[in-house]
Amino acid sequence: MNGEHVEIDWSAAREANRENWDDRVPLHAVSYERESFDDPEHLSDVVRHDVPVLERFLPARSIVGLDVCHLQCHIGTDTVSLARAGARRVTGVDFSAPALQTARAFAEEHGVDAEWVETDVLDARAAVSGDFDVVYTSIGTICWLSDLDRWAQQIQKLLRPGGTFFIRDGHPALYALDEDAETLTARYRYFGDGSAQVWDDASTYAGDGTVSHTRTYEWPHSLAEILGALLGAGLRIVHVDEGRTLPWRFSPRMVEVPGGYAWPEAQRDLLPCTYTIIARRD
Numbered sequence: 001m002n003g004e005h006v007e008i009d010w011s012a013a014r015e016a017n018r019e020n021w022d023d024r025v026p027l028h029a030v031s032y033e034r035e036s037f038d039d040p041e042h043l044s045d046v047v048r049h050d051v052p053v054l055e056r057f058l059p060a061r062s063i064v065g066l067d068v069c070h071l072q073c074h075i076g077t078d079t080v081s082l083a084r085a086g087a088r089r090v091t092g093v094d095f096s097a098p099a100l101q102t103a104r105a106f107a108e109e110h111g112v113d114a115e116w117v118e119t120d121v122l123d124a125r126a127a128v129s130g131d132f133d134v135v136y137t138s139i140g141t142i143c144w145l146s147d148l149d150r151w152a153q154q155i156q157k158l159l160r161p162g163g164t165f166f167i168r169d170g171h172p173a174l175y176a177l178d179e180d181a182e183t184l185t186a187r188y189r190y191f192g193d194g195s196a197q198v199w200d201d202a203s204t205y206a207g208d209g210t211v212s213h214t215r216t217y218e219w220p221h222s223l224a225e226i227l228g229a230l231l232g233a234g235l236r237i238v239h240v241d242e243g244r245t246l247p248w249r250f251s252p253r254m255v256e257v258p259g260g261y262a263w264p265e266a267q268r269d270l271l272p273c274t275y276t277i278i279a280r281r282d
Contacts, residue, residue: 003188005195008217010146013196014120017144018095019213021074025098027209029075037080037110046138046168046247047081049259050276054134054166057238057278063087066133069158071121072141076103076114082136083112091115091132093124122150125157132158138168139247139274143175143218146196148225152233159281165235170250171242171272172222179251184263184271192220223275235279242272 036042043051055061064086070079073092076099083090092114094100100116107114119127121137122145135155145151155165178187188197196217202210227237245260250273254261262268 002199002201003197005189005193006198006217008196008198013146013217014095016213016215017217020216021096022098023213024204025075025096025102027204029102030209034077034106037077037106040084040110043081043084044077045259047078047085049247050136050138050166050168051082051085053168053239053241053276054136054164054278057280058134058164059162063134067091067130068134068136069093069124069128069132071124071135071137071155072144073099073103073116075099076106076116078138079103079114080107080110080112083107083114087134089115089130091117091128091130093117093119093121093128095120121145122147122154124154128158131160131163133160133163135159135163135165136167138166139170141167141169142221142226143170146194146219148221148229149232152229152235155230156233156235156281159235161281163281164238165230165279165281166276167226168243168274168276170246171275172220172226173271174246174250174273175220177251177271182253184267189220191222192225194219226275226277230277230279234281236282237277237279239276239278241276243274243276244268244272246273 065088067089068082068087069091071093073079073094079090079092104116117128135158176186176188176190178185199216200214202214245262247260249261
């Protein structure tokens with residue numbers, strides 16, 4: 001069953017995914033090492049990686065004093081990190097109520113003033129008040145979305161003129177690979193056709209616990225589709241990059257390296273693990 005393509009209504013797939021992500025909250029609240037934030041200088045590894053890249057393309061080359069909307073924020077560790085990095089106002093958006101409850105308590109515990117909005121990211125503009133200098137999303141996000149054109153339109157409408165969008169995520173070429181194969185072998189679709197991939201897995205990418213709602217649905221999106229959606233929404237692409245490391249172990253064959261995980265050294269230059277796109281609303 002895992003990785004098979006099925007036809008399913010978006011609302012049914014969204015509900016299954018929400019139940020799964022609700023189940024992940026208590027597991028990730030433990031496995032995300034949130035106690036590290038007791039150090040007021042601590043930032044999540046994701047934000048520590050992303051912000052220096054983002055800042056190269058900001059008007060003042062700094063996130064300090066900017067208003068930031070974090071889409072698909074989960075339990076808020078990256079959102080709090082964005083505030084600690086200097087953002088003036090941070091808004092976290094997610095479809096999981098338990099995730100946002102955990103994020104709100106976490107932010108309050110660490111003295112971070114943030115707004116938390118429960119909504120599908122595809123409806124973000126209608127649910128979120130105000131506009132932003134930066135819209136940010138990173139790692140494991142858009143595979144859960146069926147309609148990237150609508151996603152990109154939300155981003156464009158959330159940004160102020162001159163505002164900047166940032167995404168870093170797993171590379172579509174990576175997601176096409178057989179994670180259990182002994183070589184870099186394509187198994188899943190690189191190009192989407194509108195149907196969803198179905199998965200049945202009780203584990204999560206972090207920690208040792210299991211979830212009760214094991215069925216999830218994802219959509220493959222090629223790099224051209226991602227770029228095309230952003231361009232179609234009227235955004236201007238200012239930066240594209242591809243990376244060799246991941247913040248999670250996609251395959252048992254991956255080895256731990258500074259900054260995450262990578263393929264064995266002999267294969268590290270054969271295929272990208274992530275992409276980064278930065279776009280601007282003119």
